[in-house]
Every structure is written in C-alpha cells, then in structure tokens.
Amino acid sequence: MDEKIKAKIMDDKKMKRTFLRLAMEILERNREEENLVLIGIQTRGVHVARRIQQLIKELESIEIPLGILDITMFRDDLHKHEQQPAVKKTRIDFSIEDRDIILIDDVVFTGRTIRAAMDSIFELGRPASLQLAAFIDRGHREMPICPDFKGKYLPTSRRERVKVMLQEIDGQDQVLIMEPKGF
Amino acid sequence: MKERIFSQDHLLGIEQLSVDDIETILETAEAFIEVSSREVKKVPALKGKTVVNLFFENSTRTRSSFEIAAKRLSADLINFNSSISSLKKGEALKDTVLTLEAMNPHIIVIRHSASGSPHYLTTFARSSIINAGDGFHEHPTQALLDALTIQQRLKTLRGLKIAIIGDILHSRVARSNIILHQKMGNEIALIGPPSLVPREFEKMGASVYYDIRSGVKAADVVMMLRVQEERGARNYFPSIREYRNRFAINREIFALAKKSAILMHPGPINRDVEIETSMADSEQSVILQQVTNGIAVRMAVLYLLKGEIHETLN
Structure with a gap:
C-alpha cells in the first residue's frame, strides 16, 4: 500500500529526551536493578531496548541483560495468512526465572503482539514480574493491555500507521504518522 | 511487519525451489534452532494441524526427525508405517492416500521407493506433500x-x-x-x-x-x-x-x-x-x-508449507 507522511511527531532531539525519561522511569520504579532484564520484541523493539540499555549504563554504570524475542510463532492470526510470516531469531541467553522483565516494543496498538509476547515468555520460565514499555502508544487496544512505561500517547485513526524510525535501521531518528495515499 | 513469500505449495525436490526459496527455508531454520535449545521445546505455530508420516521404506532417522519437528511445532502427527509389501504402485498408492486424506490431514510426508511418487500424489491430493525420499530421485x-x-x-x-x-x-x-x-x-x-x-x-x-x-x-x-x-x-x-x-x-x-x-x-x-x-x-x-539441523530444517519446511488444504485442479 502506498503511503504518505501525514505528520512528523518527533525529531531526534525529542526522541532523545523521551528515551532518557523512559530509562529513568524504569530505574525509578524498579528498586532492585540487579534483578532487571530487558526483552525487546523483533525488530524495532530490539533497537528501542538497546537504547534504553545504553542509557541505563550511562546513568548508573550497570549493564542490564538484554534479550531478543520473536513472537511470530505465537501470533493469533497464523491460520489466517495465505503466506506464513517470516520467523526471526529469538535470543535470550539468561534465565528469566524470578527476574523483573521489562518487555519493550516501539509501538503498542491492538495489544495482540504483546499478548503473543507474554505467551512466548511464559514458555521460557516464570518471571517475578512483567512490565511493558512502549515508545509510542497509539490507542485502539483490542486486549486488556496497558503499558507501564510509555514514551508518548499518540491518538491516531486506524487507517494510519505510526512509524518509529531509528538511526540503526533507517539512518535517522524521527516519529512519523503515515496515511494511505489518496486520502 | 514484512511478510516473506515462499512460493511453494509442496516440497517435491530441490529442483522446484528458487534460490530465494532455499534461502527462506535456511533463514527460517536458523530461527527454529533456538526452539530446540529451550527447556520447553514447543511453540504453538502449527497447533491444530495434522501431519501424516507415510513411509513405504524403512527409515528411523528421517521419520523420527519429521516427527520431532512436527511435535515441536505443536502439530498432531500420525505415523503410517506401511507393512504392505505387496502394495502396487499407482492405484493402490492412490487409494491409501485417499483414505488418509479422508481424515483431513494438512501435510503428508512421503517416502517411497518409486521415483516421482510425491509428484504423483500432488495430482489428486488436497494436502501439502513433502518428499522424504523417492527412489533414486530426490531427498x-x-x-x-x-x-x-x-x-x-x-x-x-x-x-x-x-x-x-x-x-x-x-x-x-x-x-x-x-x-x-x-x-x-x-x-x-x-x-x-x-x-x-x-x-x-x-x-x-x-x-x-x-x-x-x-x-x-x-x-x-x-x-x-x-x-x-x-x-x-x-x-x-x-x-x-x-x-x-x-x-x-x-x-x-x-x-x-x-x-x-x-x-x-x-x-x-x-x-x-x-x-x-x-x-x-x-x-x-x-x-x-x-x-540436529535436520530437525530445524524440517520444522522450517513444515512451517512454511503450513498445509492449507487446497483444491486440486483436477
């Protein structure tokens, strides 16, 4: 589908401040930082998680373990696809047993991805707690899921798409709202 | 999310695959390796799908490898071990497969001593067919x-x-x-x-x-x-x-x-x-x-084919 930019919501400066606030909030609400682990959801959630990991390192000189989670095999719409979606790698090199997990994604929308991520995580063990951090919350939830940490709440219409662009993938940091061409 | 295209309904041989198909299978297999390293070696990707192992030749490794692969993806698996040595090619094989198909499986994994038998199955079967070795032809x-x-x-x-x-x-x-x-x-x-x-x-x-x-x-x-x-x-x-x-x-x-x-x-x-x-x-x-890699590759193939029951042309 052809899309065009409807609005630019954040530039690199704004995003930097938001990342910093997210990192601080996560530390503030989790007293035992040595029990914390970050899990980023493939693919953009992983980069968001790396940024937060790096900021926490700069703030407190501690390295929070980071895992990568692919939720494809736990999607609720697998039987609906004509073609199977690509499976990406999951890499969690530590035990999640009794840890405080911060699950991280770039955008939270219907909540279905997070539902799949939760199912996937509980196959790996029993964490002490699970908290959700999303850089953008764009509303339209279809599941009882609410981020514990959010970068920005961005009311959108369903036909729009929120694009969190990151230096690591796109060569620049910005948040855009996209809409289909012809609107 | 970017959706990857895999162009095949069946896996009959390497001959039918494009380089892109081969790379898609290998990338998917790489991702599935992690599942086998977990404590709980199971993901729900093929929940509710039925896979039939239809082996007309002796095989322990390939058959078990497909069995483990299917089970790690949460599919149900039936082993059909043919002891019908007098099974004649052609009609009898067709009848066996039609009988199995009446139970609505999604994927049939076949090994047969006659080259081309998996191809033959695709002319009338509704399931996805995987060739697990046909005669002197392909594996x-x-x-x-x-x-x-x-x-x-x-x-x-x-x-x-x-x-x-x-x-x-x-x-x-x-x-x-x-x-x-x-x-x-x-x-x-x-x-x-x-x-x-x-x-x-x-x-x-x-x-x-x-x-x-x-x-x-x-x-x-x-x-x-x-x-x-x-x-x-x-x-x-x-x-x-x-x-x-x-x-x-x-x-x-x-x-x-x-x-x-x-x-x-x-x-x-x-x-x-x-x-x-x-x-x-x-x-x-x-x-x-x-x-070890055999399991990941077979998981990838089972996943990518998925086995939508499709109507045949004839």
Missing part, C-alpha cells in the same frame, strides 16, 4: 539440512567446492545436493568407481573423478555417501576391501582438502568402509550437527 530435506550445516560452519553457501564421494548413481541425497549446489553456483566434484558415477552426471554440471585424491583436492566440503548394500551396491565393485582402498576417506586424503574443510555424511555411517573411524569422530566431522 530435498537432506540437501537442505546439509546446506544449513555448511552455512553454519563455513559462513557461506557460495563459491565452494563440494566433493561427493561414493554411490552417486543410487543416491537421492547426492542428486538433491548436486541440484542445490548447482543452483548456488558451487563447483561440484563427484567421486567413485565408474560403475557408480556415470559420466551422465557431467550434464548436471558436475565434474567426475575416478581418483579420490584429485577429486578431494582443495574441496571445502567432503560429503561421503553410504555404500548401500540393500540396493545391491556390492554388485557395482569387486569387493568392499577394494572399495575401501580406493574410495574411503582417511586423514591422509582429507588433508588434501582445504584447511577449513568439513566432513559430512547423511548417515547411517559404515565405519571403516567408506569412512575411517577416527575421521568420523574428528573435529572436522559435522555428522551429528547434520542430524
């Missing part, structure tokens, strides 16, 4: 798991010299590997006695060697094939002893290959026939890694 999942193992060890699947040694004539593993490496643009050297490596294979783009030393020279991959006594391989050379003297792999000959070279074997191995025992257990041997 695509074996070539794919070999490719995955090569990629893991050598970090590439291109620009390689692949030496395949043994009974090429009767080997569906060899044939699938030749086709795959042909597609990847690799150099292929086939080595064995003239009776088992006919010059015909040069038409497939391979070079033929009757001397193991010149064939193995500078190879990146040395792939041994089993002497298939049950297929009458013994009739093609004077004695096992002579075969061993001329075509078995040992340290001295393996040293002619590249330093980084790996030794492969689809199993089961005949120690001290085609492969010297210390070689089979050496650092360069990837034989057990091949078995």
